[in-house]
Amino acid sequence: EIVMTQSPATLSVSPGERATLSCRASQSVSSNLAWYQQKPGQAPRLLIYGASTRATGIPARFSGSGSGTEFTLTISSLQSEDFAVYYCQQYNNWPPRDLTFGGGTKVEIK
């Protein structure tokens, strides 16, 4: 099983500032990496896939980078609606089994 590790667990950021979230895979997942945003009481929402491709309707302030085992999600200028928990997920396997998520990073208001 590929273990996904996110850091930090909590990130305190002021509105308008940049946030940088990290995700590490225990083995290479190539670019088969997604990021999701989850707000309290809501389902997760797909933000980024293929490590760097924004999903439909996702603002340009969200960007993803990385490949192999090291990935980053950057939110360039935090808006009030961006305070949430962010999860990375690898989908490198075929057939699509053993899909795994990171433990999440909570982005909170500083």
Added chain:
Amino acid sequence: EVQLVESGGGLVQPGGSLRLSCAASGFTFSSYWMSWVRQAPGKGLEWVANIKQDGSEKYYVDSVKGRFTISRDNAKNSLYLQMNSLRAEDTAVYYCARGRMGIVGLFDYWGQGTLVTVSS
């Protein structure tokens, strides 16, 4: 508009059974892999199981193998999760999620979830 609506959650005793359902609309259900993903209270996300478009392939996380069964009825645009021999650690919100076309391990739409509580 893509919609996924889960139902069937509730309180069940350890060792009991429950069947979750997910009603899909707004897309051609029979063309997509579908998954169940769960989230224990205050915890992260865990993929549980997925199923191919025609039901011919099914995969499970190790912790539920032999206890949970995923199935689908394309005529009814519905996904199911039969959960047997339930344990306290199965307590979670269970989400139905659609696999993205061409990237089936990626979840592009999610339902709002249904809560399963396993407790005596």
